[in-house]
Amino acid sequence: MPTATPISRINDFVIRFANVNGSGSASANEMFARAVMRMGVPVAPRNIFPSNIQGLPTWYEVRVSEAGHLGARGGTDLMVAMNPQTFDRDIAGIEPGGYLFYDSTKPLPPSKFRDDITVIGVPLTAICNREYTDPRQRQLFKNIIYVGVLTALLDIDVKVVEQLIGEQYKGKDKLIEPNIKALHIGRDYAILNLQCPLGIKIRRANAVGDRIFVEGNSAAALGAVYGGATVCAWYPITPSSSLADAFTKHCAKFRVDPDSKKAKYAIIQAEDELASIGIVIGAGWNGARAFTATSGPGISLMQEFIGLAYFAEIPAVLFDVQRAGPSTGMPTRTQQCDITSCVYASHGDTKHVLLFPEDPAEAFDFGAQAFDLADRLQTPIFVMLDLDIGMNQHLSRPLAWDDSRKYDRGKVMTGAELEAGKDFGRYLDVDGDGIPYRTYPGTHPTKGSFFTRGTSRDRYARYTEEGAPYVDNMQRLIRKLETAKDMVPRPLIATAGKPTKYGVLYYGSTSPAMDEAIHMIEARGHALDRMRIRAFPFHSSVNSFVADHDFVFVVEQNRDAQMRSLIVNECGIDPVRLVPILHYDGTPITARFIAKAIGDHLDKLKVKPMKVTS
């Protein structure tokens, strides 16, 4: 018996699989997570993987939470330790009273274990060696066998997993039977030899609703399809490559003309990020909706072109799936570290529109909306994803589209309007919103042509290096950004149950951890108003939210408090009123981390100063 009481919880625990990269564990682990979801219990899996194809350690963490907490929690209740390389540290990460499930084929000395956890040994390798002769099969079926063991240990309905196997191998029916057999080998072993179920288990619930299980990159790419993107140019870089891959897949399905079998899209895997953004800008200039998908290093390479698109006012959409920097940094780990490099991207005075989706559903919404914004504002739009949103499957509200929605192609002067004698000045602010009219190349034989350049020009696009027209133009660009404030997604506010002097600002993938942390903070007796920022330029409510509180925490996943700096800089706020809460070790931020950091800070404020008498 372990020295700590074994954890006993239903539908509320964290299970972590430790595997070797390239061993085929990913699909078995995902099947496990999906089985929990099919049992009606909300689940949040996260893949923690190396920049490697084969051999290095990889983990798959599954948070099970009937209460619906989908952020990373921290700590492990059940460790499925399948990687000898990381065995010791995997065991060290188990919560007191937790469980260890390991391959007991090779006996290990007692010193390898802990006395405050429950140890479950299954001779997986021995079983596989007995059942299979092909080494590859031994490896692959081992994964399914441990899923079988888990169905017994956690009381998961085996029929649910059987059905998932059937779905996964639909069309490759020969594989269904042997996988189901492997599943039962594991399950039967557990039922015969182990104490089942454990203190932690799954019980059927009805807490998933109509939610779907989807990766942010796939949802964002589908947003681009729905938003009318026809040109995609990209260069492979983790963690954004799967966005371009997903766009390719979605287009092959939804964008091929049924009669001619021809493509209503063009995808170029470019030679580098400079060419990617160049292609996007060329296409945007010529009236197609175009985007690139990249990560921080790619944004760095695109800087010069981004300035051109800003200054020459060309629509472009950039999906930045952020990863830990600087330099190559931790290419397979998550961060929110490109805020500054995107918002002020390029040389000279520039400012760009940034959107911050919190999950796949918003990645879809913003992914589509970005193209309307780019056309309307004639400027680059950055959709700021990160590795956590992009590459992990999230339980997300279903994607939705209003069929009556029309694309907003912005201010494009037509051949008919030019023919009718409408005055065309490419950089003329006719409506006072800072947004000029443009024409597509080829519109009219004698009217409406202009020369696009990165050099300064007057309102009629004529080259000039005079100071006054330059300033006039730069002022108009600022006016345009003011217009953007009311077009971009507004911040969302959730007020505390009672009046409070304190608030918290957060954005993007911090959202699920923050939603959970707020309960933990409230449990410590503190009230906190929340605002989730969804876009830059900031809506005026960001200023008023800060003004309405004594001070505001800004929770983000980078070292330098980039969003906080942006708020200080753009809203003219005294920095002391914004308290940074920063998490940047490359793992997704957890509710425990936020609750502790904010809770400790607020606890200190509650301490009444002692009266000192002398």
Add this chain to the structure above:
Amino acid sequence: MTYLAKPKFHHPELPKNALGYTHRDYEGTVSTLCAGCGHDSITSAIIQACFELSIEPHRVAKISGIGCSSKTPTYFLGNSHGFNSVHGRMPSVLTGANLANRDLIYLGVSGDGDSASIGLGQFAHCLRRGVNMVYIVENNGVYGLTKGQFSATADRGSKSKRGFINTDNSIDLVAMALQLGASFVARSFSGDKQQLVPIIKAAIAHKGAAFIDVISPCVAFNNHAGSTKSFDFVREHNEAVNRLDFISSRMPIEIKYEPGTVEVVEQHDGSKLALRKLAADYELHDRTAALGFLQHHAAKGQIVTGLLYVEPEAEDLHAHLRTVDTPLNALDEKDLCPGQTVLKKFNDSLR
């Protein structure tokens, strides 16, 4: 005189083309380049080629990088949209523009610094992809706007105006274009309009990646003794392999040739290229032989000019990507958005 606006009046009896335009309708603003610049001759050759082909000016998109050569699109086709983009990056911008609307004519104008130094990568990749375009490099071997530094096409051993000897090997963009799969490759000389105009016309009619390297002496920084890109040097060392007559698909062949002296090549659009052979041993459809010929003559200090390679039935990027016939920029919600019913099915597949 470059500060003066260009007067619009013209001789009432200027010849008109099939569309009723005079060559004045194909002009742009007054050039701001140095008097006598080779680039201005290329500008005038482009104007003449477009006039003679009766191209609607607004159906051309002119795209350039940065540098003296890249300024020239302002000086021709004033009714066309133009895009003076980023140094060395014309090819990617042109590729994107071409993907957005396959129906326009894409004219990329670049220089030797723009294409052979900073933009060598993009030069290579747009040719590899077979973008349907005319890619003209106005090659003077020197950085003009920054006052006379060597570019990557300057020959080893050639002398700069300040007296420095270039010790780096030169890049031959024509050889590279051949190797990279351009389906139309030519070299010409800004001082030889008779040769250049038909080449430009043939390149415009060509469906695929057409590359033209035009040696274009820089009168300010690279026209001295010791330069291999000066007017005198190029005239003395020009080794033309053929002279080209371009016959548009709309025109009947009027010129009669002596049998055996002319090779007629029909391009995809029905236009014909009649080539009077000057070098008897030159084979127009053989990349490998063309490369060998080039290198052999370069070793002798000769500059090979003419239409050097053509693949009349080339496929372009749109064919590779199997894109629809309608330009992508003309598709709307109906064509592009799969709608809620499809999305519902997508959701259902993810539960």
